Amino acid sequence: MxxxxxxxxxxxxxxxxxxxxxxxxxxxxxxxxxxxxxxxxxxxxxxxxxxxxxxxxxxxxxxxxxxxxxxxxxxxxxxxxxxxxxxxxxxxxxxxxxxxxxxxxxxxxxxxxxxxxxxxxxxxxxxxxxxxxxxxxxxxxxxxxxxxxxxxxxxxxxxxxxxxxxxxxxxxxxxxxxxxxxxxxxxxxxxxxxxxxxxxxxxxxxxxxxxxxxxxxxxxxxxxxxxxxxxxxxxxxxxxxxxxxxxxxxxxxxxxxxxxxxxxxxxxxxxxxxxxxxxxxxxxxxxxxxxxxxxxxxxxxxxxxxxxxxLANDDLEDHQGEISGMIDLEGDLRFEDVSFYYPGKAEPILDRVSFHVSPGEKLAIMGSTGAGKSTLLNLIPRIFDPTDGEIYVSGKEVRDWPLKELRDAIGLVPQQSILFTGSIMENLSWGDTDAPVDELEEAAKKAQIHESIDLFPKKYETRVGQKGVNLSGGQKQRLSIARALVRKPSILILDDSTSALDVKTETALWDALEGERATMLVVTQKIQTAKGADHILLLDEGKVVGYGTHADLMEQSALYRKIAQSQSEEEAVIDVANHS
Known part of the structure; x- marks a missing residue:
């Protein structure tokens, strides 16, 4: 007491x-x-x-x-x-x-x-x-x-x-x-x-x-x-x-x-x-x-x-303070023999993962549920620290970066879109409290949500219910992406953040993001999305089982070919259904 x-x-x-x-x-x-x-x-x-x-x-x-x-x-x-x-x-x-x-x-x-x-x-x-x-x-x-x-x-x-x-x-x-x-x-x-x-x-x-x-x-x-x-x-x-x-x-x-x-x-x-x-x-x-x-x-x-x-002060993060502007960090990212165990677990969720993403490149990450995709992304902003191995951001080991500087340089869109009670404007500015209105609107346009917002009676002052209950899944995902873009990050992490988008909207989104300077890491289950990446990282039970372009993996990886074939068959069935 x-x-x-x-x-x-x-x-x-x-x-x-x-x-x-x-x-x-x-x-x-x-x-x-x-x-x-x-x-x-x-x-x-x-x-x-x-x-x-x-x-x-x-x-x-x-x-x-x-x-x-x-x-x-x-x-x-x-x-x-x-x-x-x-x-x-x-x-x-x-x-x-x-x-x-x-x-x-x-x-x-x-x-x-x-x-x-x-x-x-x-x-x-x-x-x-x-x-x-x-x-x-x-x-x-x-x-x-x-x-x-x-x-x-x-x-x-x-x-x-x-x-x-x-x-x-x-x-x-x-x-x-x-x-x-x-x-x-x-x-x-x-x-x-x-x-x-x-x-x-x-x-x-x-x-x-x-x-x-x-x-x-x-x-x-x-x-x-x-x-x-x-x-x-x-x-x-x-x-x-x-x-x-x-x-x-x-x-x-x-x-x-x-x-x-x-x-x-x-x-x-x-x-x-x-x-x-x-x-x-x-x-x-x-x-x-x-x-x-x-x-x-x-x-x-x-x-x-x-x-x-x-008194649980044995494992605390650095004091972060308020967001005061994003750091223009070079987006070079390297994993070297990275392994990760959750506390109390005997089996690793990631096992000796290595890859390199150059500044401005786009890496697609694929794998089945439980393959370690989200865990891998969480290691970059140090939500967790790796058990073994090193992660380098701009040539510097991730644990050597001050936590605030590191996270200020990262835009994260989690798998589950999280919005806060307040206006759409307040949710967007949550990414950078100092961002002017025109930058918020520009981010919304890139995320393909601006037109939807314009249809609301109060536009950007429209109130968002708890967890975005009054918005559709696609609208929540696009608002989350816009919020990350407001930060003008050097590294943009999208954890399966386009799953609720239709093909047309998602294509428009990727086209809009082409001009971004950020290094992008995109978790996706869609071969069509992975094709547009510079490289594809294929995970299975925490291990890298494939790394390269779409063409490389189609040639080298039986697992990737199986995924591509199954999605091609699904698309064929949908096309037949649409024309019948």
Missing amino acids: KTVFSYAKPYKWLIVIALLLMLMELSVELIQPLLIAKIIDDGILAENVKVIWTWGSVMMALSFIAFFAGGVNSFFAAHASQSFAFDLRQALFRQVQSFTMATFLRFPTSGLITRLTSDITMVQNVLFMGLRIMLRAPLLVVGSLVMAFVVNVKLALYLLIGAPVLLIFLIVMARKGVGLFAQVQKRLDRVNRVIQENLQAVRLIKAYLRGAYEATRFSKVADLLRKNTVTAMRMMELILPVLLFIMNASLMAVLWFGAGEIQSGDAQVGELVAIVNYALRMTGAFSMFAFIIVSLSRAKASAERMEEVL
């Missing part, structure tokens, strides 16, 4: 003021039984009205002071806790952004979402409640016990008898609570994961009529969360009855022996009333201990989960 609550340090003076106000409120509460004892002994029993009015007025004044202190305390506690939560959330998000993909994959997406939402809320509430009432409860217990000894040592000893038992009991319950609520948070992660999967795949679920099945699957994980929560809460519910039983037993002892002390003249009525008041205050404070232990247990579990992210 130390790492998490270190983010409260900038607000230490707000916290100090809140604590001082809480102590002021607590002091008034501890003084009141003494004043009540004085009013009873020196006023009511002595029939002295002046004493009653005097000390009654003092009690009223102190009550107003406590009311003011409590109200202002709430303001400072809320300010400190909200600001702390804001800083912590910012730090967690920045940390996640700085992860390499290898580190990122250690944490389920649903778990990161839980940490950034409910886990932060948990520790935020604990800080607020700690400054408001949670610290006040144990201090009230200790203060009441001390004041009871000030009033009458003999009677106070009866309140002290159960203290060691209560202390040991609370420590044991707190430790059990931390483990139980850590399990609850893990179950919550699982529930969030199922929800996330279902919301992302809602169209598929509806198309396959799998709603009932998914509801059953959700019910199972939600039921596990319920059972773990019930188990944890049942354990915590034992706290209050035990505390009240011991405190009520102590209170009965005070009343029983206190009556005898009064009869023998060793104690006054006011002293017994004061001791009873302190005992009742202790009982009230102890009744909050169940809530306090539950809150602290959950907060500790949440803090430990957040610390896993905050």
